Every structure is written in C-alpha cells, then in structure tokens.
Amino acid sequence: MTHLFPVRVYYEDTDMAGIVYHANYLKFIERARSDWVKQQGLDQNAMREKDGIVFVVRRIEADYLGMAKYDDALEVRTEVKAMTGVRLVMSQEVMRGKDCVFRAEVTAVCVTLDGHPARLPAILRRRLI
Known part of the structure; x- marks a missing residue:
C-alpha cells in the first residue's frame, strides 16, 4: 500500500x-510519515501521553536525484518495506510529476520516553501483517 502526500514548494523551502x-x-518526508501514521488510526499525542511511547528516526539513507523549485507541486510516496516488533523501515520518494527528485529509506523505531525500545502499537502491527 502506497501512501501519497502532496507538498507545494514555498519560497521559504528554497535556497538563494x-x-x-x-x-x-x-521535512517533506517527515510530514508524509506523520500523515501516514494518522491514517493508520494512531494518535501520536495519545501514544506519548497515555502509553509513554513515541516514534523516533533511527536511520535515514537519502539520495538527491533532481531539483525541485519554488512553486513546484510535489508528491511524497511512502511504503512500508519491513517491520519488526519495534521497528519500521519505510521507502519514501519525492516526485515531481513522473520524476523522482529525492529518495530515502527511513528506519523508525518505537521507544519509551526514557529512550528504551518499545513494541509498535498493536493497531499498527495488525494493519501491517
């Protein structure tokens, strides 16, 4: 299942x-992951406040493949590649039309508020199995 997230490039997103x-x-891919989590039925504020767990990025491998410019309409495509009890590996691509301008593989883990590994929420594990 591919999650699609639109992004418009604003002046503040650009260099000189x-x-x-x-x-x-x-930032673009983080927004897309946050939206994906919400669409899975998870409230990250409630996870932190009620369960004392949060998602953190453990690793990012990124490739810059092209250039996006001011006012471009982009789309972030997110797919889950692997899952363990505490870890999600996601592939993310930033597309400008048919062109991929950025690609990343992101490993996110679930941890307690004091930094210890924690199991992914059950609702997420059920949806991804």
Missing part, C-alpha cells in the same frame, strides 16, 4: 537559487 534546500526534503 530558488531550488529546494536539501534539508527541507527531510
């Missing part, structure tokens, strides 16, 4: 040349 600043791709 009007090209998306490299770090902003990480």
Whole structure:
C-alpha cells in the first residue's frame, strides 16, 4: 500500500537559487510519515501521553536525484518495506510529476520516553501483517 502526500514548494523551502534546500526534503518526508501514521488510526499525542511511547528516526539513507523549485507541486510516496516488533523501515520518494527528485529509506523505531525500545502499537502491527 502506497501512501501519497502532496507538498507545494514555498519560497521559504528554497535556497538563494530558488531550488529546494536539501534539508527541507527531510521535512517533506517527515510530514508524509506523520500523515501516514494518522491514517493508520494512531494518535501520536495519545501514544506519548497515555502509553509513554513515541516514534523516533533511527536511520535515514537519502539520495538527491533532481531539483525541485519554488512553486513546484510535489508528491511524497511512502511504503512500508519491513517491520519488526519495534521497528519500521519505510521507502519514501519525492516526485515531481513522473520524476523522482529525492529518495530515502527511513528506519523508525518505537521507544519509551526514557529512550528504551518499545513494541509498535498493536493497531499498527495488525494493519501491517
């Protein structure tokens, strides 16, 4: 299942040349992951407050493949590639039309508020099996 998340490039997202600043791709894919989590029926505020667990990014491997510019309409495509009891590995692509301008593999883990590994929420494990 591929999750699609639209992004419009604003002036604040660009560098002096009007090209998306490299770090902003990480913001775009973070927004898409947050939206994906919400669509899975999870409330991250409730997870933190009620269960004392949060998602954190453990690893990102990123490839910059093209350039997006001011006012481009982009789409972030997110797919789950692997899951363990505490970890999700997701593939994310930022597309401008048919062109992939950025690709990342992101490993996110679930941890307690003091940083210890925690099981992924049951609702998420059930949906992804």
